[in-house]
Amino acid sequence: MPVVWPRPRSLFWTTVGRLSVTAAAAFVVCVSAWLAPSPTGVGTHCQLGMPPCAFHLATGLPCPSCGMTTAFAHMARLNIVAALDAQPFGTALFILVVAAGIAALYCAVFNRSLLGIASRIFTKRTAVIIILVFLLTWAFQVIKTLTLR
8 A cells, every 4th residue: 555645734824833833922921921920929810810729729839830820920021030939830931932932933934844843852851851840840839838837
């Protein structure tokens, strides 16, 4: 049986996809800039109409993503120290969102493969490292909360 290769996408739709990634990243940065960072380090997401964190309300401890929105709001203001204090992983994730938007724009302008770049960066090993760092930052946040009591 002959191998059937997938039909290549048109340059137009490929560019639209890349620009969509850029637009999504820009939207996240703009919303982050619009939000007022919570002085407590958590709860900024409530400005978006979301309920308070149930885990945090029930236990008094931060959930794994507590402080992410606050970190994004601080990073949009280039307040790196406050962002790191709110949620270190959120700070890194914000940088990743900005980098993805810039990379997607570069790929759209110069007709490069965004998936090719992403597949070289995000391997199984990278995924494991990201998960471990995420869990370590959560542990750090829990320890920080417990020591401040």
